[in-house]
Amino acid sequence: MTLFASDNVLVPIDFSEEANRALDQALTFFGDTTKIHVIHVLSPLEPTQPGMVWQTIDERSRIDHIQTLFHEKFAGDAYQHIKFSVLMGNPSSEIIDYAGSHAINLIVISSHGRTGLSRFLLGSVAERVVRFAPCPVLVLRR
Template identity: 75%
Template sequence: MPLFASDNVLVPTDFSEQSHQAIAQAMESFGDATQLHVIHVLSPLEPTQPGMVWQTVDQQTRTDHITALFHQTFPGEAERPIKFSVIVGNPSSEIIDYAGSHSIDLIVIPSHGRTGLSRFLLGSVAERVVRFAPCPVLVVRR
């Protein structure tokens, strides 16, 4: 009996230890019957960044680098039903938009557990996703 209607699970990653644990837990908990979507959201390039000024970095170079890093980090990914995507934009907005456009049934998102001033200054992507996601969200803590 499936857990959700179409068994689409989304795990956003920033390549931190917490996001590696979230991906591992999603694969372990939801198994092979699930379509696992893993996304990484890059911030947009600013025209004043050195790579842009010297024309050594562009969006495609960054996307290729992140994709290669994902395949290095998860070498057995080819045998599993994982769909990996790199998106440029605001992390919480892009995660929510991806979930809505790909009929995601569950978002498994890691939380870094920041509190106080660091949370105020950096914000909380997980909190915004929990508030505005079109589906249930499972927040994974250490």
């Protein structure tokens, strides 16, 4: 018997050092990359942002850029069979919804360890995921 079920493991990433480390630790711990889902959540574009005003960027180009970045950054054989998705919306809500709709058994998420005013103003995605996720959540701190 294992402590964590590993049929479907979700690792949300924001391309920070902590998130990259969480992905590497999930790969080391679970091994089978066919069971690992990785998502990146983009905030929706605001109509007043310069790229939208000048029509130089759209959601499709942003998604394509993130997919290219992921495949460049994680190009090794160890990452070949990972299921990678880019979503649009509120990060914590999208992570929770993805976990529910894809029968995720465990979420492995990094915490940036913010405290004080920055945590109050920015909130904690990891904290909201822990509170509302439909499965166990493993929070990795630096």
